[in-house]
Amino acid sequence: MAGGPKSPTSAHLIVLGNEKGGSGKSTTAVHLIVALLKAGYRVASVDTDxxxxxxxxxxxxRARFARERGILLEIPTHYVARLAAGQTVSGIEAxxxxxxxxxxxxxxxxxDYVVVDTPANDSYLMRLSHAMADTLITPINDSLVDLDLLGGVADGGDQPNPAGHYAELVAAARRQRQQVDGVLMDWIVVRNRLSMLSSRNQQTLLSALESLAAVHSFRLANGISERVVFRQFFASGLTALDTLDLATQGVEPTISHLAARHEIRDLVAMLGPPPAERVERATVLPAAVPQSRRQLASVGE
Incomplete structure (x- = not known):
């Protein structure tokens, strides 16, 4: 994600999506937002949950903590997509x-970038977000239970079953995107809550994920370890990328803080643009490029 402000005709939309709660979607989203802001990009965020x-x-x-401490913290321009109310499903969705x-x-x-956090369930706004994404980031806990969203593991072995219901949802969103502009949405699966100790389950999980990555064409990245510091950040709105000293958090940084920062920097580097051969925008005819996200979203209605 290194670089500076760009001047796109349309912002790059990054969607955080997963049908299972507790995977670290919001924590990953905030760290990505702050990383982009610190790199000098103009960033908006949207909460659809x-x-x-x-x-x-x-x-x-984060905004409150900055005011109370009298410090400067990067804050995105933020929006909330509210749920509607009505008498019919079609009216509510409209x-x-x-x-x-x-x-x-x-x-x-x-x-330059719009980062969207989605609810941990299959909902109308969640599907709309997936249909409009340029990059989809799916954090999962490093467990065989979470793997089931993508495909799971067959009984008695480590071979994946490629029929996970969330993987099918993403496949449908990708097809919708390609109908509009011929672009294959970049999909990145992030392993969160990594254990510090290697185990047979971890090796089985990694092997299955690598096989699923080949089946579903997603990139695989290591994310956030199981560290108390990431849970502590929420109350202050801080991230591992902020200056962590007496002026900000009231204590000197620990080895855990520094390790968390390295993890986030490695993750952000992985979340950069995909290899050119994966998204060949040059092959898209100008007439096929959508004039706005409305055209992409309407395909997924």
Whole structure:
């Protein structure tokens, strides 16, 4: 993600998606947002999980902490896509579509990146987000239970079953995207809550994920280890990329803080642009390029 501000005609939309809660989506999203802001990019964030609002609370805590301590912290321009109410499913979805795409319309020309956090369930706004994504990031806990979303492991072995329901949802979103502009959405699966100790389960999981990556064409990245420090950051809105000293957190940084920073920097480097051969934008005819995210979203309605 190194570089400086760019001048795109349309912001690069990064979606954090997973149908299972507790995978570190919001924590990963905030660290990615702060990394992009620190690199000089213009960043907007959108929370489509208006029940939990984890990303919103994290950013609110960050702004409050900065005011109370009198320090400068990078804050994105933030939006919340609210759930609609109505008498019919079609009416509710139509209102949610209009509200959400209005947010995207407002930010896609004024920002370099838009980072979207989605709810941990199969919902209308979650599917809309996936349909519009340029990059999809799926954090999963480093466990065989979470692997089941992508395919699971066959009984008695370490060979994956490629029929995971979330993988099927992503495949549908990718097909929708290709119908509009011929681009294959970049999909990155991030292993979060990595154990410090290697185990047979970890080796089985890694082997299965590598096989699934070949089947589903996603990239695999190591993410956040099981560190108490990542849970502590939420209350202050801080990240491992911030200056962690007496002025900010009231204590000197520990080895755990420094290790967390290295993990995040390695992850952000992995989340950079995919190899050119994976997203061949040059092969897309100009007439096929969508004029706005509204065109992408409408395919997924």
């Amino acid at each position: 208006s029940r939990q609002l984890s990303l919103t609370r994290y950013i609110e805590n 209102q949610e579509f209009a509200n959400y795409v209005d947010i995207i319309d407002r930010v896609e020309s004024d920002f």
